[in-house]
Amino acid sequence: RKEVEQDPGPFNVPEGATVAFNCTYSNSASQSFFWYRQDCRKEPKLLMSVYSSGNEDGRFTAQLNRASQYISLLIRDSKLSDSATYLCVVNSLNDMRFGAGTRLTVKP
Amino acid sequence: DVKVTQSSRYLVKRTGEKVFLECVQDMDHENMFWYRQDPGLGLRLIYFSYDVKMKEKGDIPEGYSVSREKKERFSLILESASTNQTSMYLCASRRDRGTYEQYFGPGTRLTVT
Numbered sequence: 001r002k003e004v005e006q007d008p009g010p011f012n013v014p015e016g017a018t019v020a021f022n023c024t025y026s027n028s029a030s031q032s033f034f035w036y037r038q039d040c041r042k043e044p045k046l047l048m049s050v051y052s053s054g055n056e057d058g059r060f061t062a063q064l065n066r067a068s069q070y071i072s073l074l075i076r077d078s079k080l081s082d083s084a085t086y087l088c089v090v091n092s093l094n095d096m097r098f099g100a101g102t103r104l105t106v107k108p
Numbered sequence: 109d110v111k112v113t114q115s116s117r118y119l120v121k122r123t124g125e126k127v128f129l130e131c132v133q134d135m136d137h138e139n140m141f142w143y144r145q146d147p148g149l150g151l152r153l154i155y156f157s158y159d160v161k162m163k164e165k166g167d168i169p170e171g172y173s174v175s176r177e178k179k180e181r182f183s184l185i186l187e188s189a190s191t192n193q194t195s196m197y198l199c200a201s202r203r204d205r206g207t208y209e210q211y212f213g214p215g216t217r218l219t220v221t
Contacts (some may be wrong), residue, residue, distance in 0.1 A: 004150075008148070009121065018198050032208055034209070041215075042214070042215075043198060043212035043213060043215050044151075044198075045212070046209050046210075048211070086140050087150070087151075091208050094139075094204075094208075096153075096208070098143075098150045098151040100148055100149060100150035101150060101152055
């Protein structure tokens with residue numbers, strides 16, 4: 001079993017749609033969690049950290065469920081510019097583990 | 109603005125050649141990392157370094173070595189390149205405390221023929 005698992009997609013959604021990604025992790029001692037965004041042929045960049053209480057940044061909402069060991073990312077009112085691959089990242093004691101990514105394509 | 113640079117964006121080498129990939133960060137970060145990224149496999153850690161002259165093996169160190177003689181520079185060396193080392197190589201850095209956010213370089217797409 002992979003340490004961090006994501007649905008690879010692709011998710012193809014129309015502009016304005018709401019889309020949600022889930023990510024599960026196997027290490028119950030994991031301490032910090034992130035969502036990164038990676039555009040085609042570019043490096044990953046931090047989208048947002050994920051806090052236990054859940055957090056929101058504009059159209060993006062991230063949630064953590066420690067009991068079930070998953071994190072989620074919700075994107076509301078999708079824009080064409082949201083098209084990218086979204087990487088789930090889980091950190092425990094300096095050991096960062098990356099999911100393989102979920103590809104999102106937002107279409108006009 | 110944080111910056112991680114890598115010596116080449118694209119590189120083509122022949123089997124058996126020695127390959128050097130350089131990474132430089134200007135943020136005075138203690139920790140530096142080398143990953144490779146392959147379709148469907150995500151990022152896999154090759155080596156990392158917590159400090160100058162320190163290195164630790166990651167998940168897939170075989171066929172690679174690293175060097176960190178200065179805090180800002182972390183080099184990845186392929187001693188004898190093989191076709192299965194064709195990949196995207198990404199360098200990253202971060203502080204050794206705080207949010208653990210990693211900053212990535214633009215990547216080097218290496219093709220070994």
